[in-house]
Amino acid sequence: MTDTATLSDTATPIVKAADVAYVRFSAPDLDAMERFVTDFGLVVAHRDENLLLSRGLEPMPFLHVVHRGPAKFIGWAFEVDSEDDLAALADAVPGCSAVHDIGGTEGRLGGGKRVHFVEPISGFVLEAVHGQHAEPLASRRDRHTYNHAGVDDRVGVEQDVVGNRYPIKKDPGPAEVYRLGHVVAAVPPGAHQAFMKCLADTFGMLVSDSARMIIPPGAEEHFPQPLVELIAATGSDVMFQFLRMDRGDALTDHHSILVLALMDGTPEAQFSHAAFEVFSMDDVFRGHMHFRERAAEGAPYALAWGVGRHVYGSQIYDYWHDPYGHVHEHMCDGDRVDASYGPNTIDMTDPGQLGFNGGSQWGPTVDESGIHSLNGPQCDPKFAEQPEEIRASLLSRDLSGVQHIVDAI
Ligand SMILES: [Fe+2]
Helix, strand or coil: CCCCCCCCCCCCCCCCCCEEEEEEEEECCHHHHHHHHHHHCCEEEEECCCEEEEECCCCCCCCEEEEECCCEEEEEEEECCCHHHHHHHHHHCCCCCCCEECCHHHHHHHCCEEEEEECCCCCCEEEEEECCCCCCCCCCCCCCCCCECCECCCCCCCCCCCCCCCCCCCCCCCCCEEEEEEEEEEECCCHHHHHHHHHHHHHCCEEEEEEECCCCCCCHHHCCHHHHHHHHHHCCCEEEEEEECCCCCCCEECCCEEEEECCCCCCCCEEEEEEEEECCHHHHHHHHHHHHHHHHCCCCCEEEEEEEEECCCCCEEEEEECCCCCEEEEEECCCEECCCCCCEEEECCCHHHHCHHHHEEECCCHHHHCCCCCCCHHHCCCHHHCCHHHHHHHHCCCCHHHHHHHHCC
């Protein structure tokens, strides 16, 4: 049994994806979602009765899509290098659409071509896009230069990170989002390993860090029996994996996808969270304070976890539940690595390797932050208050209520 037990037989992948491009949701109340994405620091690129498209500062037309419909995470898109890559996916992936121009408002904003398919292990709709483009947006604040003790990188300039020194104006405001950083899926045990392999086989994803429950022989009785049985049944002790794009010698994020085993009994795969990159830790904290203010005013947002700094990937993080419980993360200062990195093994039976409090270099304790897991919208403190219809829709991967949306992708 090895740390790449579910990936080691990966043949040449169909494509090597370049990055993640956007996430796609549906929600009954687009007004509530527009307020949320604005408070999150996204810029609304389009809004009509049925569609909300939001973007960051990078030169991409949108990175967050919400359709009017049942409360549901639909899936996400990979960016690929060429139309040939789209054609390769269309040829090789069962049920994949043909390559076509991105239509409707999404195409009008940024052009490009794409394919999509319903991934059968997870039930998520996965898309691949190429050729989207938009002009970048200017930052209101730009980069900050930090002084460190004994190292004066900023000389003769006040540290005005909120833009309110001259003139006086109410602007900390929201964080400024630059780009989509990573997407995290929580997939029922056993299927989670098959989904990891699917991402490697289809999009060429590489393992950065692989978290394994390495139970010493004869010590099985000291570990939860469902876990022991899962490992025996699947032949793999991989519980979660940080996966990155294969960009050869070029740098890429330590993880663009993380796949977790969904261990809380929820029967279908869930959207854990999407992380959006901001420029600096000042923006992470600014976003945190803005959400705290808005939540205190009654906005339907709940802190999931933060502010802290991860061990694996090193990002400074802050996680919040949106009005439907889907977690959106602000992050910055993540590790950038090339194809030579890893794969590394995290031994989950060794508390010293995971880092305290669920993988933090520093940050709030589990109790202080309120986080119990990032397994999906069922972890939102507001979840029990949602109408039954919304709770059922959030947790189900049944696409029948959004089939018209999927058909139009
Ligand atoms: Fe994250």
